[in-house]
Amino acid sequence: MSIVDFLAPEKWLRPDGGPRYVQLRRRLSDGVDQGVLKAGSSLPPEREIAAITDMSRVTVRKAIHALAQDGIVIQKQGSGSFVASDTPKIEQSLSRLTSFSEDMARRGMTSTSIWLERGIFMPSPDEVLALALSPDASVSRIARLRTADGKPMAIERASLSTEMLPNPLLVETSLYEVLEQAGYRPARALQKISAINLEVDNATLLEVEPGKAGLRIERTSYLSDGRTVEFTQSIYRGDAYNFVAELRLAKE
Structure with a gap:
């Protein structure tokens, strides 16, 4: 069905249906x-919706603003209004050291x-x-596409010494669970975050258009005694994550 047919007012607008902007x-x-x-598509211009529905542009603007407040559409200055992506938006704290599996479970989402x-x-x-390996040492690597409720969210590539992870096949869901069972759960980490444009291979895995915004995160994790546990390089969808840090005023 075309948007013109869908918005034809005789199909849905009722005299007793409440304010016209609410019905729209x-x-x-x-x-x-x-x-x-569809998710990511642009809404017709206000003047076009007004012409189809026989409503004023003020009424149309009020209806679209209400949709934006509900998070259904996104209004972009100078570009118009767009249907919000159906990709879940994750707010990730930078002050807690947790695994992807733990983060998703805490939000009631299923990770795969x-x-x-x-x-x-x-x-x-x-x-x-x-x-901090010797040049002749071996390294355990695990690389996987992480999803939340079936949506691709991140590409995660972790490297560990074979002392910390002698058998990478032991990792089936959570790497940190395997490390904790072996007594090597990280106690702290350093992270570096940078903005990138997704290259073709990574964009294909994450199901977005090449060139879309993404985040590259490098994390090095340590045990409480200072030994390095893991070196992880991850690529995150830019439309799926907000990273949040709590800052405190430094004492002079």
Whole structure:
């Protein structure tokens, strides 16, 4: 069904249905639910909706503003209004050291993994430096696509010394659970976050268009005695995460 047919007022506008902007807001919301207006697509311009529905632009603007307050649409200055993505938006604290599986479970979401790589390899120069390995040491690597409620969220590539993770095949869901059972649960970590544009391979895995915004996070985790546990390089969807840090005023 076209948006013109869907918004034809004789199909839904009622004299006793309440304020006209409320009825329009409800109809547009139904359009999102029914797939007439798809996630990420732009809404028709206000003047076009006004012409189709025989409403004033003030009424249309009020309905769209109500949708934006509900998070159903996103208004962008100079670009118009867009249906919000159906990708869950995760607010991730930078002050807590938790695994992806733990984060999703805490939010009541189901996490799954699609394995990209898992095994023991010769370390790269970056891994030798980050994990404080000898050049002739081996390194355990696990790489996987992480999903939440079926939506791809991040590509996670973790490297550990074989002392910390002698058998990468032991990791089935949570890496931190395996490390905790072995007595190697990280106690602290350093993270570096940078903004990137997703390259074709990563964008394909994350089911977004190449060139879309993403986040690259490098994390090095340590035991309480200072030994390095893991070196993780992750790529996150830019539209799926908000990273939050609590800051306190420094004492002079």
